[in-house]
Amino acid sequence: FADVNEKDYFYKEIGMAKALNLISGLGENTFAPRNKISRQDMAVIAYRYLSSEGLIEKETFKDNLFADSNEVKDYAREAVASLVDAGIINGYEDSTFRPNGNATRAETAVIIYRMTKLIK
Numbered sequence: 001f002a003d004v005n006e007k008d009y010f011y012k013e014i015g016m017a018k019a020l021n022l023i024s025g026l027g028e029n030t031f032a033p034r035n036k037i038s039r040q041d042m043a044v045i046a047y048r049y050l051s052s053e054g055l056i057e058k059e060t061f062k063d064n065l066f067a068d069s070n071e072v073k074d075y076a077r078e079a080v081a082s083l084v085d086a087g088i089i090n091g092y093e094d095s096t097f098r099p100n101g102n103a104t105r106a107e108t109a110v111i112i113y114r115m116t117k118l119i120k
Helices: 011-019 039-052 074-085 105-119
Strands: none
Touching: 039 074, 039 105
């Protein structure tokens, strides 16, 4: 990506994730590596990895999955549905998913932990 410099500590890992089709960037060959990540984008990356390893089943997104299901972008719908079905990610107590909200460190840690249970 044009905005990932060889001197960045994450250069190699971003390049590997791109080569493995885990990430695709934001368009125009950019990745915005220092930006926060949305919950739906985190779901897409997690799903792509789990799917590539054959560790998760593909699920169809249902419009009544969350109170704010209409906010989940088309590119993330399958990923969100599949991760919810697998118990990797969930919504909030108010029945929302908040797909455009930023993933917190705690949410990220929980998702990574739950993914490791599938990898074993």
